[in-house]
Amino acid sequence: MSDVVVIGAGLAGLGAAERLRSEGRDHLILEKEERPGGHTRSYENLGYTFDEGPHVSFTSDEGFRAQLDDNVGGQFETVKAVVNNLWKGHWITHPAQVNLNGLPEDLVVGCVRDFVQAFHTEPGRPDNYADWLLASFGETFARTFPMEYGHRYHTTEAANMSTDWLGPRLYRPEIEEVLRGAISPTPADVHYIQEIRYPSLGGFESFLRPWYTTNQIECGQRVAGIDPEAGTVRMADGTRHQAGSIISSVPLPDLIPLVDRVPADVQEAASLLAATVCVTVNIGVDRDDISEAHWSYFYDRDISFVRTSYPHLLSPGTVPTGCGSVQAEHYYSTKYRPLDVSPQSLIEPTISDLTRIGVLRETENVVFAEARVLPHANVIFDLDRVEVLPIVLDHLRERGIETCGRFGEWGPHWTDQSFLSGEAAAQRALDR
Numbered sequence: 381m382s383d384v385v386v387i388g389a390g391l392a393g394l395g396a397a398e399r400l401r402s403e404g405r406d407h408l409i410l411e412k413e414e415r416p417g418g419h420t421r422s423y424e425n426l427g428y429t430f431d432e433g434p435h436v437s438f439t440s441d442e443g444f445r446a447q448l449d450d451n452v453g454g455q456f457e458t459v460k461a462v463v464n465n466l467w468k469g470h471w472i473t474h475p476a477q478v479n480l481n482g483l484p485e486d487l488v489v490g491c492v493r494d495f496v497q498a499f500h501t502e503p504g505r506p507d508n509y510a511d512w513l514l515a516s517f518g519e520t521f522a523r524t525f526p527m528e529y530g531h532r533y534h535t536t537e538a539a540n541m542s543t544d545w546l547g548p549r550l551y552r553p554e555i556e557e558v559l560r561g562a563i564s565p566t567p568a569d570v571h572y573i574q575e576i577r578y579p580s581l582g583g584f585e586s587f588l589r590p591w592y593t594t595n596q597i598e599c600g601q602r603v604a605g606i607d608p609e610a611g612t613v614r615m616a617d618g619t620r621h622q623a624g625s626i627i628s629s630v631p632l633p634d635l636i637p638l639v640d641r642v643p644a645d646v647q648e649a650a651s652l653l654a655a656t657v658c659v660t661v662n663i664g665v666d667r668d669d670i671s672e673a674h675w676s677y678f679y680d681r682d683i684s685f686v687r688t689s690y691p692h693l694l695s696p697g698t699v700p701t702g703c704g705s706v707q708a709e710h711y712y713s714t715k716y717r718p719l720d721v722s723p724q725s726l727i728e729p730t731i732s733d734l735t736r737i738g739v740l741r742e743t744e745n746v747v748f749a750e751a752r753v754l755p756h757a758n759v760i761f762d763l764d765r766v767e768v769l770p771i772v773l774d775h776l777r778e779r780g781i782e783t784c785g786r787f788g789e790w791g792p793h794w795t796d797q798s799f800l801s802g803e804a805a806a807q808r809a810l811d812r
């Protein structure tokens with residue numbers, strides 16, 4: 381019997397737990413994996429540390445930032461983010477819309493011409509992400525860059541996506557900035573992530589570790605059923621927990637089938653929520669001069685991965701002395717692009733493509749290579765989500781289950797937003 385049972389020990393569950401702890405409330409976190417941390421877990425192998433998916437902290441929430449700093453005892457790196465793009469053999473400083481210099485003349489002319497035209501066209505209310513891109517950047521840029529990248533990353537086309545998740549993710553420049561970037565080889569520095577923080581040792585997960593001991597967490601405990609009215613949480617091993625309140629960070633399409641007596645229309649709604657599946661290929665080499673950028677975006681369909689990042693540039697503590705590492709992300713989704721190959725089979729094409737684009741050498745000594753699968757990586761902001769998400773959330777709210785986090789609220793949450801949403805869910809549970 382606990383005052384509150386929290387399901388999931390990722391950032392959202394930990395945020396909820398920390399809020400409950402600060403109120404002196406008895407609480408228990410149940411986590412299905414053998415370790416807490418959720419998506420922000422880090423793994424060390426042969427001296428190379430990789431996060432489950434690449435993570436950096438760029439939070440602007442001062443309270444959360446102070447907690448992370450405190451959790452690592454001030455042992456973190458502060459890095460000025462260097463980000464670039466590869467398009468048909470051209471390395472372009474990010475964001476491309478203000479760094480067109482050096483690209484083929486016809487493309488630059490088309491981008492500038494269409495951007496000016498879009499800028500002078502009164503925008504209507506966009507029906508979808510494609511409309512928004514065309515109205516914001518003009519036809520040539522929108523179709524060459526964000527629509528291509530978006531399709532690779534989100535696994536569905538822009539016309540099938542909403543715009544409510546965008547926030548500062550895509551920079552909308554002034555005409556002067558586009559022109560200056562087309563004429564001048566000196567790149568403008570307007571990326572929405574500027575300064576990033578990363579623990580000196582132990583990967584991103586080090587930012588969380590003290591919370592593992594200040595809260596009661598039971599790992600290897602998969603929740604298999606919930607009776608919200610009775611306050612019962614049933615475990616896969618047959619045991620039961622009684623709780624005054626239940627807070628869940630379980631992905632909504634997985635949560636709904638666990639809850640007793642959910643009507644068919646809510647089950648149907650939850651089944652339409654889609655997320656990407658990410659396969660990360662993690663590679664360690666014995667030199668550290670493999671990239672100038674902390675991460676890179678890839679637009680060309682003949683490159684197997686969509687994004688790469690370089691942990692050794694975040695902290696030298698992630699690699700053996702003098703060594704380098706690269707994490708490549710490949711995206712799939714059950715709904716739009718099923719993962720129909722074995723994750724391990726992506727290692728070879730990743731190494732071959734990294735060699736083709738000049739990150740690795742033909743004679744590279746690959747010391748370490750592995751592939752990992754993240755079954756829920758990013759929420760897909762497809763048009764179905766706009767319709768069905770309120771049905772699912774309203775139902776859970778009515779039944780008294782508080783949900784939080786990226787997959788409990790089914791939103792674009794970064795780590796700070798996930799933690800804060802956990803705190804907010806705990807507050808709602810306390811207010812009940």
Ligand SMILES: Cc1cc2nc3c(=O)[nH]c(=O)nc-3n(C[C@H](O)[C@H](O)[C@H](O)COP(=O)(O)OP(=O)(O)OC[C@H]3O[C@@H](n4cnc5c(N)ncnc54)[C@H](O)[C@@H]3O)c2cc1C
Nearest residue numbers: 388390391392412418419433435436603757785786794795
């Ligand atoms: C590839 C990638 C890169 C990212 N990069 C960044 C970044 O650079 N910076 C940033 O701020 N954010 C980043 N994010 C976002 C960040 O990972 C999330 O905001 C955050 O980790 C989500 O935390 P959460 O607790 O909501 O979910 P999760 O971390 O998924 O936690 C949910 C937990 O619930 C557990 N669970 C699920 N079902 C059950 C069950 N039935 N019983 C018990 N436990 C269960 C899971 O095992 C998991 O531990 C990135 C995300 C991805 C995918």
